Amino acid sequence: DAGVIQSPRHEVTEMGQEVTLRCKPISGHNSLFWYRQTMMRGLELLIYFNNNVPIDDSGMPEDRFSAKMPNASFSTLKIQPSEPRDSAVYFCASSLGTGSQETQYFGPGTRLLVL
Protein backbone atom coordinates (compact mmCIF):
# COMPACT_ATOMS: atom_id res chain seq x y z
CA ASP A 1 0.00 0.00 0.00
CA ALA A 2 1.21 3.53 -0.71
CA GLY A 3 0.37 4.76 2.76
CA VAL A 4 -1.43 7.99 3.50
CA ILE A 5 -0.98 10.46 0.68
CA GLN A 6 -1.07 14.22 1.18
CA SER A 7 -0.86 17.02 -1.32
CA PRO A 8 0.64 19.44 -1.79
CA ARG A 9 3.79 18.73 0.22
CA HIS A 10 4.61 22.43 0.40
CA GLU A 11 2.38 25.46 0.03
CA VAL A 12 3.35 29.11 0.14
CA THR A 13 0.54 31.61 -0.05
CA GLU A 14 -0.27 35.17 0.86
CA MET A 15 -2.45 36.25 3.70
CA GLY A 16 -6.11 36.28 2.74
CA GLN A 17 -5.85 33.55 0.14
CA GLU A 18 -7.76 30.28 0.29
CA VAL A 19 -5.72 27.16 0.98
CA THR A 20 -6.88 23.59 0.37
CA LEU A 21 -4.98 20.63 1.70
CA ARG A 22 -5.78 17.14 0.46
CA CYS A 23 -5.52 13.68 1.93
CA LYS A 24 -6.01 10.15 0.66
CA PRO A 25 -6.18 7.65 3.54
CA ILE A 26 -5.03 4.06 3.38
CA SER A 27 -7.56 1.94 1.54
CA GLY A 28 -9.90 0.18 3.94
CA HIS A 29 -9.28 2.51 6.83
CA ASN A 30 -12.45 4.05 8.17
CA SER A 31 -11.06 6.68 10.55
CA LEU A 32 -9.31 9.85 9.46
CA PHE A 33 -7.62 12.53 11.52
CA TRP A 34 -6.25 15.98 10.69
CA TYR A 35 -3.44 17.31 12.91
CA ARG A 36 -1.47 20.54 13.00
CA GLN A 37 2.13 20.73 14.20
CA THR A 38 3.80 23.95 15.30
CA MET A 39 6.81 24.71 17.42
CA MET A 40 4.73 26.56 19.97
CA ARG A 41 1.78 24.18 20.35
CA GLY A 42 3.19 20.85 19.25
CA LEU A 43 0.82 18.33 17.66
CA GLU A 44 -2.85 19.20 17.89
CA LEU A 45 -5.83 17.23 16.67
CA LEU A 46 -8.05 19.42 14.52
CA ILE A 47 -10.83 17.08 13.42
CA TYR A 48 -11.73 13.40 13.30
CA PHE A 49 -13.90 11.55 10.78
CA ASN A 50 -15.37 8.07 11.09
CA ASN A 51 -16.93 6.47 8.02
CA ASN A 52 -16.73 9.87 6.29
CA VAL A 53 -18.73 11.60 9.03
CA PRO A 54 -17.14 14.34 11.17
CA ILE A 55 -17.27 13.16 14.77
CA ASP A 56 -15.21 15.70 16.68
CA ASP A 57 -14.20 19.09 15.31
CA SER A 58 -13.52 20.71 18.66
CA GLY A 59 -9.89 21.24 17.73
CA MET A 60 -10.64 23.37 14.67
CA PRO A 61 -9.26 26.75 15.67
CA GLU A 62 -11.95 28.97 14.17
CA ASP A 63 -14.51 29.32 11.44
CA ARG A 64 -11.85 29.99 8.86
CA PHE A 65 -11.06 26.27 8.99
CA SER A 66 -13.31 23.65 7.44
CA ALA A 67 -12.88 19.98 6.58
CA LYS A 68 -14.79 17.58 4.41
CA MET A 69 -14.69 13.91 3.58
CA PRO A 70 -16.92 13.33 0.57
CA ASN A 71 -15.95 9.66 0.28
CA ALA A 72 -13.81 7.03 1.94
CA SER A 73 -10.74 7.83 -0.12
CA PHE A 74 -10.53 11.60 0.03
CA SER A 75 -10.57 14.42 2.55
CA THR A 76 -9.83 18.13 2.38
CA LEU A 77 -8.89 20.75 4.94
CA LYS A 78 -9.62 24.28 3.83
CA ILE A 79 -8.48 27.57 5.31
CA GLN A 80 -10.28 30.67 4.09
CA PRO A 81 -8.97 33.30 4.50
CA SER A 82 -5.49 32.23 5.52
CA GLU A 83 -3.42 34.15 8.07
CA PRO A 84 0.30 34.05 8.92
CA ARG A 85 -0.46 32.30 12.22
CA ASP A 86 -1.81 29.35 10.23
CA SER A 87 1.74 28.55 9.12
CA ALA A 88 2.41 25.01 10.30
CA VAL A 89 2.79 21.43 9.14
CA TYR A 90 -0.57 19.76 8.65
CA PHE A 91 -0.75 15.99 8.94
CA CYS A 92 -3.44 13.61 7.91
CA ALA A 93 -3.62 10.19 9.57
CA SER A 94 -5.87 7.19 9.14
CA SER A 95 -6.63 4.08 11.16
CA LEU A 96 -8.34 0.81 10.43
CA GLY A 97 -10.80 0.78 13.28
CA THR A 98 -12.51 3.15 15.62
CA GLY A 99 -11.03 2.19 18.97
CA SER A 100 -8.48 4.05 21.02
CA GLN A 101 -6.03 1.17 20.68
CA GLU A 102 -5.77 1.51 16.93
CA THR A 103 -2.51 2.57 15.32
CA GLN A 104 -2.72 5.80 13.38
CA TYR A 105 -0.79 5.96 10.12
CA PHE A 106 0.45 9.42 9.26
CA GLY A 107 1.03 11.00 5.91
CA PRO A 108 4.18 12.99 5.14
CA GLY A 109 2.48 16.28 5.92
CA THR A 110 1.88 19.55 4.12
CA ARG A 111 4.17 22.38 5.13
CA LEU A 112 2.15 25.59 4.88
CA LEU A 113 3.67 29.07 4.92
CA VAL A 114 1.35 32.04 4.90
CA LEU A 115 3.11 35.32 4.15
Added chain:
Amino acid sequence: AQSVTQLDSQVPVFEEAPVELRCNYSSSVSVYLFWYVQYPNQGLQLLLKYLSGSTLVKGINGFEAEFNKSQTSFHLRKPSVHISDTAEYFCAVSDQLPGSYGKLTFGQGTILTVHP
Protein backbone atom coordinates in the same frame (compact mmCIF):
# COMPACT_ATOMS: atom_id res chain seq x y z
CA ALA B 1 -8.56 15.01 30.00
CA GLN B 2 -5.04 13.75 29.66
CA SER B 3 -1.65 15.38 29.53
CA VAL B 4 1.74 14.06 28.52
CA THR B 5 5.10 15.40 29.64
CA GLN B 6 8.31 14.47 27.93
CA LEU B 7 10.97 15.44 30.37
CA ASP B 8 13.79 16.11 27.94
CA SER B 9 13.41 18.28 24.87
CA GLN B 10 16.78 17.19 23.49
CA VAL B 11 18.95 14.14 24.15
CA PRO B 12 22.40 13.94 22.57
CA VAL B 13 24.18 10.57 22.71
CA PHE B 14 27.08 8.85 21.05
CA GLU B 15 26.62 5.96 18.68
CA GLU B 16 26.34 2.54 20.38
CA ALA B 17 25.50 4.13 23.73
CA PRO B 18 22.25 3.30 25.53
CA VAL B 19 19.48 5.86 25.64
CA GLU B 20 16.32 6.47 27.64
CA LEU B 21 13.65 8.98 26.64
CA ARG B 22 11.34 9.82 29.49
CA CYS B 23 7.57 10.20 29.37
CA ASN B 24 5.09 10.84 32.14
CA TYR B 25 1.36 11.15 31.73
CA SER B 26 -1.61 12.33 33.71
CA SER B 27 -5.14 10.99 33.29
CA SER B 28 -8.25 10.42 35.37
CA VAL B 29 -9.05 7.26 33.38
CA SER B 30 -7.11 4.29 32.10
CA VAL B 31 -5.11 4.98 28.97
CA TYR B 32 -3.35 3.33 26.09
CA LEU B 33 0.23 4.50 25.56
CA PHE B 34 2.16 5.03 22.35
CA TRP B 35 5.58 6.07 21.13
CA TYR B 36 5.86 7.55 17.64
CA VAL B 37 9.01 8.58 15.78
CA GLN B 38 9.30 11.39 13.25
CA TYR B 39 12.29 11.44 10.92
CA PRO B 40 13.16 14.78 9.30
CA ASN B 41 10.53 15.96 6.82
CA GLN B 42 8.42 12.87 7.33
CA GLY B 43 5.20 11.93 9.07
CA LEU B 44 5.00 10.08 12.36
CA GLN B 45 5.54 6.33 12.51
CA LEU B 46 4.50 4.03 15.33
CA LEU B 47 7.41 2.58 17.33
CA LEU B 48 5.39 0.64 19.88
CA LYS B 49 2.26 0.75 21.98
CA TYR B 50 1.02 -0.55 25.33
CA LEU B 51 -2.53 -1.80 25.43
CA SER B 52 -2.54 -4.38 28.24
CA GLY B 53 -0.62 -7.33 29.65
CA SER B 54 3.14 -7.33 30.07
CA THR B 55 4.38 -3.92 31.08
CA LEU B 56 7.49 -4.30 28.92
CA VAL B 57 6.68 -3.62 25.30
CA LYS B 58 9.04 -4.26 22.43
CA GLY B 59 8.83 -2.26 19.25
CA ILE B 60 10.56 -1.77 15.95
CA ASN B 61 14.22 -0.90 15.47
CA GLY B 62 15.26 -2.42 18.80
CA PHE B 63 13.30 0.00 20.98
CA GLU B 64 11.36 -1.03 24.04
CA ALA B 65 9.30 0.77 26.66
CA GLU B 66 8.10 -0.04 30.14
CA PHE B 67 4.73 0.96 31.51
CA ASN B 68 4.81 1.90 35.19
CA LYS B 69 1.30 2.55 36.43
CA SER B 70 2.29 3.71 39.91
CA GLN B 71 4.66 6.30 38.49
CA THR B 72 2.44 7.03 35.47
CA SER B 73 5.45 6.68 33.23
CA PHE B 74 6.19 5.07 29.88
CA HIS B 75 9.91 5.52 29.24
CA LEU B 76 11.46 4.49 25.95
CA ARG B 77 14.81 2.71 25.86
CA LYS B 78 17.31 1.34 23.42
CA PRO B 79 20.48 -0.46 24.56
CA SER B 80 22.65 0.67 21.65
CA VAL B 81 21.72 3.51 19.31
CA HIS B 82 22.70 4.07 15.70
CA ILE B 83 23.17 7.23 13.70
CA SER B 84 19.93 6.37 11.91
CA ASP B 85 17.99 6.71 15.18
CA THR B 86 18.43 10.47 15.01
CA ALA B 87 14.85 11.74 14.96
CA GLU B 88 12.14 13.30 17.10
CA TYR B 89 10.24 10.96 19.39
CA PHE B 90 6.71 11.56 20.63
CA CYS B 91 4.94 9.93 23.54
CA ALA B 92 1.13 9.88 23.27
CA VAL B 93 -1.90 8.62 25.17
CA SER B 94 -5.50 7.85 24.36
CA ASP B 95 -8.19 7.04 26.87
CA GLN B 96 -9.91 3.67 27.21
CA LEU B 97 -13.41 4.99 27.74
CA PRO B 98 -16.13 3.15 25.78
CA GLY B 99 -16.93 5.04 22.63
CA SER B 100 -13.56 6.79 22.53
CA TYR B 101 -12.30 7.03 19.02
CA GLY B 102 -8.57 7.22 19.51
CA LYS B 103 -7.96 10.88 20.10
CA LEU B 104 -4.24 11.06 20.79
CA THR B 105 -2.73 13.55 23.22
CA PHE B 106 0.93 14.05 22.38
CA GLY B 107 3.88 15.18 24.41
CA GLN B 108 6.05 18.00 23.14
CA GLY B 109 8.60 15.63 21.65
CA THR B 110 12.22 14.70 22.38
CA ILE B 111 14.85 15.26 19.74
CA LEU B 112 17.36 12.42 19.85
CA THR B 113 20.67 13.22 18.18
CA VAL B 114 23.15 10.39 17.78
CA HIS B 115 26.74 11.49 17.27
CA PRO B 116 29.45 9.33 15.67
